[in-house]
Amino acid sequence: MSLRNKKLFLLCLATLAGLFVLQFLLSDYLVLAFTRILILAVFAMGYNVLMGYTGLVSLGHAMFFGAGVYGAGLCSYYLGTSLPVAFLAGILAAIALSFLIGLLALRTQTVSFMIVTLMFSQAAFLLILYFSEFTGGDQGLTLPTSARSFSLFGLAVDMTSGVARYNLALSVFGVVLLGLFAFTQGPVGRLLIAVRENEDRTRMLGFDTYAIKLLAFTVSGGISGVAGALYGLMFGYIGSAFAEFKISIEALLFTLVGGPGSLLGPLVGTGLMTLLIDRLSGVTTAYLIVVGALLVVLTLWFPKGILGSLRDRWLPWLK
Amino acid sequence: MDIAPYLLLATLEGLVQASVLMLTALGLSLVFGVMRVVNVAHGEFFMLGAVAAWVCASLIPGPPYVPFIAALLVAPLFVGALAWASDWAILKRIDYNPEATIVSTIGLMYIIQQMTLITFGPDAQAVEAPFYYTVRFPWFGYSGYKFFIIAVAVVLVGGLLYLLRHSKVGLYMRATQLDRETAQNFGIPVTKVYSGVFAVGAMLAAIGGVLVVPSQQAHYLMGHDPLLLSFVVVIVGGLGSIPGTIAAAILIGMSDGLLSVFFSPTLAKIFSTLLVALVLVFRPQGLFGKAGR
Numbered sequence: 001m002s003l004r005n006k007k008l009f010l011l012c013l014a015t016l017a018g019l020f021v022l023q024f025l026l027s028d029y030l031v032l033a034f035t036r037i038l039i040l041a042v043f044a045m046g047y048n049v050l051m052g053y054t055g056l057v058s059l060g061h062a063m064f065f066g067a068g069v070y071g072a073g074l075c076s077y078y079l080g081t082s083l084p085v086a087f088l089a090g091i092l093a094a095i096a097l098s099f100l101i102g103l104l105a106l107r108t109q110t111v112s113f114m115i116v117t118l119m120f121s122q123a124a125f126l127l128i129l130y131f132s133e134f135t136g137g138d139q140g141l142t143l144p145t146s147a148r149s150f151s152l153f154g155l156a157v158d159m160t161s162g163v164a165r166y167n168l169a170l171s172v173f174g175v176v177l178l179g180l181f182a183f184t185q186g187p188v189g190r191l192l193i194a195v196r197e198n199e200d201r202t203r204m205l206g207f208d209t210y211a212i213k214l215l216a217f218t219v220s221g222g223i224s225g226v227a228g229a230l231y232g233l234m235f236g237y238i239g240s241a242f243a244e245f246k247i248s249i250e251a252l253l254f255t256l257v258g259g260p261g262s263l264l265g266p267l268v269g270t271g272l273m274t275l276l277i278d279r280l281s282g283v284t285t286a287y288l289i290v291v292g293a294l295l296v297v298l299t300l301w302f303p304k305g306i307l308g309s310l311r312d313r314w315l316p317w318l319k
Numbered sequence: 320m321d322i323a324p325y326l327l328l329a330t331l332e333g334l335v336q337a338s339v340l341m342l343t344a345l346g347l348s349l350v351f352g353v354m355r356v357v358n359v360a361h362g363e364f365f366m367l368g369a370v371a372a373w374v375c376a377s378l379i380p381g382p383p384y385v386p387f388i389a390a391l392l393v394a395p396l397f398v399g400a401l402a403w404a405s406d407w408a409i410l411k412r413i414d415y416n417p418e419a420t421i422v423s424t425i426g427l428m429y430i431i432q433q434m435t436l437i438t439f440g441p442d443a444q445a446v447e448a449p450f451y452y453t454v455r456f457p458w459f460g461y462s463g464y465k466f467f468i469i470a471v472a473v474v475l476v477g478g479l480l481y482l483l484r485h486s487k488v489g490l491y492m493r494a495t496q497l498d499r500e501t502a503q504n505f506g507i508p509v510t511k512v513y514s515g516v517f518a519v520g521a522m523l524a525a526i527g528g529v530l531v532v533p534s535q536q537a538h539y540l541m542g543h544d545p546l547l548l549s550f551v552v553v554i555v556g557g558l559g560s561i562p563g564t565i566a567a568a569i570l571i572g573m574s575d576g577l578l579s580v581f582f583s584p585t586l587a588k589i590f591s592t593l594l595v596a597l598v599l600v601f602r603p604q605g606l607f608g609k610a611g612r
Contacts, residue, residue, distance in 0.1 A: 057418050059425075104600045111357055111417045112599045115550070119596035122547075126589045249425060256422075286437050292429025299423040300412055 004185045007317045008263060012181055015264060016174050023166050031166050037267075037274045038169040039231050040254065042176050044266030046223025047251035052260030053184055054216040055196030056106075059114045060121030061251045063101070064221035066128065066243030067094040068228025070135065073238030076147045083150035083159075087229050094225020095218060097124075102217035106210060118245070125243045132240075140239025148236055165234055172230055176223060181263060183219065185319065192216050193261075224251070246288075253291060256298045259305030262318055268306055324458035330573070335465045335534075337572025338472030339527045343545050344552035344568050345476060345561065346523035352559030353496045353516045356410065356420040362546030363431040364402060364521040368394040368528025369537040370435055373444045387449035387529075394529045395522035401431075402521030406514045415513070428542075435539040443536035468530045475526065476565065483561065492516060496559070548575065551591045554598050557605025567605075 019038070023031055043065055050056050071093025076086040105116045128135045135141070148159045157164050183189060191212050194202040203209045232238045241247075250273075258269025273294075280287040298305070304312060311318040347361045371394035372387070379386040405427055413419040452463030483489035494502040495512045503509045527545065528537075535541070548571065556567030571591075578587040598605065 057422070059421070104596070107600050108603065111421065112603060114418065114421050115357065115554075116596045116599045119550075119592045119599075123589050123592040123596070126585055126592065130583070130585045130589060252422065284437075286433040288429045289433035289437075292426040292433065295426030296409055296423045296430070299419045299426070300409060303419070 005317055005319065008185065008319065009181060011264065011318075012177055015267070016170070016177065019170055019173075023163065023170075028162055031162050033275065033278060034271075035162070035166045035169045035234070036231075037271050038166075038173045039227050039234070040250070040274060041267040041270040042173055042230070043224050043227035044251050044254035044258070044270050045176060045180055045263075046220050046225075046227065048220075048255045048260060048262075048266045049180065049184070049192070049223065050216050050220035051252065051255055052262065052265070053189060053192040053196065054213060054220075056213065056216070057114055057252070058105075058117040058220075059245075059248050059252070060101070060105075060117030060119075061221070061224050062243050062245065062247035063121040063124040064094045064098050064224035065228035065231075065247055065251075066124060066240075067097045067221075068225030068230075069232035069238050069242040070128070070228075071225065072229035073141065073143065073232040074135070076143055076233065077141055077238070080146070083147060083233050084152055086147075087233060090229025090232070091222060091225050094228065095222040098221020098225070099214070099218045102214045102221070106213050106217060118248070121243070121248060122245065125240060125245070128240045128243055136239060138240045140237055140241070143233070143236040143238070147233070159234055159236065168234065169230065172226065176226060177263070180223075184263060188215070196261075249291065249295075253295060253298075255305070256303075257294070257305055259307030259309070259311070259318075262305070262307040262311060264318075265305055265307040272306075321458075324456070327456065328459065328461075331461060331465065333573035333575075335468050336575060337569045338469045339531050340545070340548055340552060340572040341476055341565055341568035342472050342527040342530075343524045344549040344556075344564055345479065346520035346527075347549045348553045348556070348559060348561060348564040349523070350517055350520040351553060352561070353492055354415060354513050355559075356415050356417055357424070358517070358520065359421055359424040359546070360405075360427040360431060361520070361524055361549060362542030362544075363428050364398050364524040364542075365528040365545045366435065366537075366539065366542035367398050367401070367431065368525030369532040369535075369541060370439060370444075370528075370539070371397055371525070372529040372532045373446050373537040374439075376446045377444075383447040384449035387533075390529045391526065394525045398525035399518040399522040403514055403518040406517040410517065411510065411514075432539055432542070439539065441539065443538040445536050446532045448533035462534075464533060471526075471530060475523070479523075480561065488515075547588065547591060548572075551595050554595050555605055558603075560605065563605055 019034075022034060026034065043061075046064075047058070047061050050058055068090040070090075072086045072090025075081050075089040076083065081089070101117070101120050105113055105120065108116050129137050132138070150157055157168060159165060184192070191202070191207060194207070195209050195212055199209050228242065232242070254269040254273050255266050256269065257273055258265030258267065276290070277287055280290055302309070307318055343361070343365055346364070347358060350356065350358050350361075372390035375386040375390040375393060376383070379389055409423050409427070410420055413423065448462070448464045450464065453460040454463050454466065483492060491502070491507050491512050494505070494507055495509050499509055524545070552567045552571050553564055555571065556563030556565075575587065578590065
C-alpha cells in the first residue's frame with residue numbers, strides 16, 4: 001500500500017515520539033498539564049474533522065464531549081463496570097448521540113446549523129441539570145476508588161499515577177491521530193474537503209453530500225466522546241461543567257488557533273491555549289476575556305491559524 | 320375560590336415580560352433582517368443597559384425618577400456607541416460573513432461580560448423603581464411601574480414601525496434588507512445603514528435592560544436568558560420578520576410565565592431550546608412565516 005502524504009505521516013510519528021520523550025523531561029505538574037492537553041487535543045481533533053475538513057462550524061460539541069463523560073462515568077458509577085467497558089460505553093453514547101443530532105442538524109446550513117447545534121447542546125446541558133439526582137448536576141459525581149484502576153490483557157493500570165495517566169492519554173492520542181491520518185488523507189478526506197469547498201458541485205458529481213456530512217458529523221462527535229470518556233474516567237469525576245457552552249467554544253478556539261483543516265493544528269492550538277489559560281486563571285478570575293479577545297482577533301486577522309498559515313506560506317503538505 | 324384574579328395577575332405579568340421581550344427581540348430581529356447576521360452579544364447589550372441603570376442610580380442623587388430618566392437616555396446612547404464601535408472595528412472588517420460574525424460576537428460577548436465582572440464585581444445590584452404607584456384591583460394592588468413598562472414598549476415599538484414604514488431612513492433599511500447590492504446601486508449608503516441598524520438593535524436591548532432592572536437585579540450574567548428568549552421569539556416568528564417577531568414576543572412572553580408556573584424554570588428552558596432547534600430544522604421560515612420560494 002502506498003502511503004499518501006509521507007511527510008505528514010513522518011511528522012506525526014516524530015510528534016508522537018517527541019511527546020513520549022517529554023514525560024522524562026517535564027516536572028510532575030507539567031506532566032499533568034500535558035495529560036490534559038493530550039486529551040483535550042483529541043477533542044479538538046474530533047472537532048476539526050467537522051469544522052476544519054468539512055467546513056461545518058458546530059457550536060454544540062460540548063454535548064458529545066459530555067456524552068462521553070456521562071456515558072462512561074454513569075456506567076462506571078452505577079453499574080460498576082470495569083474502566084475499559086465504561087470507556088467503550090462512553091464512546092458508543094457519543095456516536096449514537098452525534099448520529100441522531102447529525103440527522104436533524106444537517107438539514108440546516110451555515111448560521112442555522114450553528115444555532116441548531118448550540119440549542120441542542122444547551123438542551124443536553126439543561127437535561128443534565130434537570131436530572132441532577134441521577135447525574136450529580138453541577139456538583140458532579142466522584143467515581144469510587146474501585147474505579148480508579150483496571151487491568152487489561154494482564155497489564156495493570158493505576159489511574160492515580162501521573163505517569164500511567166500520561167502514557168494512557170498518549171496512547172489514545174496516538175491511535176486517534178493515526179486513525180485520523182488514514183481518514184483525512186485518503187479518499188474520504190478528499191470528499192470532506194470537496195464538501196467544504198463547494199457542496200453543490202460535489203453533489204453534481206454524484207456524491208451524496210448529506211451522507212458525507214453525516215459521516216463527518218458522527219466521526220467528529222464520536223472522537224469528541226473518546227476525549228470526554230477518557231477525561232471523566234482518568235480524573236474520576238463527572239459533572240455538568242463538561243457539557244457547558246464554554247467547552248464547545250474551547251474546541252472551536254483550540255482548532256482556530258492551531259489551524260482548521262490541518263491534522264496537527266488542534267494539538268498545537270490546545271497546547272498553547274491550555275498553558276495560557278492555566279497561567280491566566282491563576283492571575284485573574286476573568287480569564288474568559290482573553291478567550292473572547294482571541295476569538296475576535298483570530299477571525300479578524302488570523303483565520304487560518306498557526307499551521308494553516310505555515311501551510312499557505314511554506315509547507316503545502318501540512319494538511 | 321375564584322380563578323379570575325389569578326388569571327388577571329398571570330396575564331399582567333405575562334404582558335410585562337412580553338413588552339421587555341418585544342424590545343429585546345426586535346433589536347435582534349432588526350439586525351438579522353437587514354444585515355443577515357446573528358448577534359450573539361445581544362444579551363450583553365441588554366445586561367449593559369441594566370448595569371448602566373444601576374450606575375446612574377448610585378451616582379445621581381435626588382428622587383429615584385431622576386436617575387431613571389437619566390438612565391433611559393444614557394444607557395441606549397452608551398450601548399449604541401459601543402455597538403457602533405464594534406461594528407466598525409470587527410463586523411465591517413470581516414465583511415459581515417455570517418459564520419465569522421457569530422464567532423466574533425461570541426468573543427465580544429465574553430469581552431463585555433468579563434469587563435463588567437472586573438469593573439463592577441460579581442454581586443447582583445438592586446435598583447429602586449422610579450415611582451411607586453399602586454393600581455388597585457378589587458382583589459389585589461399591582462405596581463403602576465409595570466404598566467409604565469408596557470406603555471414604553473408599546474410607544475417605542477409603534478414608533479419604530481412607523482419609522483420603518485413611513486420615513487426615508489426606514490425606506491433605506493427596507494431596501495437594504497431586500498437587496499443589498501441593488502440598494503447600493505441606487506445610492507443608498509449601505510455601510511452606514513448597517514452600522515446604524517446594529518447600533519439601534521443594541522439600543523433597543525439596552526432600553527429593555529433599563530426597564531427591567533427595578534424588578535430584576537443587575538448582574539453580569541443576566542444577559543443569557545434574554546438572549547435565549549429573543550432567539551426563540553425571532554426564530555419562531557420567522558427570521559427577520561418584524562410583525563412575526565412582535566406576535567411571537569407576545570405569545571412567548573405570555574406563555575413563558577405560565578410555563579414557569581406549571582413546570583420548573585429548567586424544564587421551561589429545555590422546552591424553549593428544543594423549540595428553537597426543531598423549528599429551524601423543520602420550519603426554517605418560522606412557525607408563522609410563509610414558505611419562501
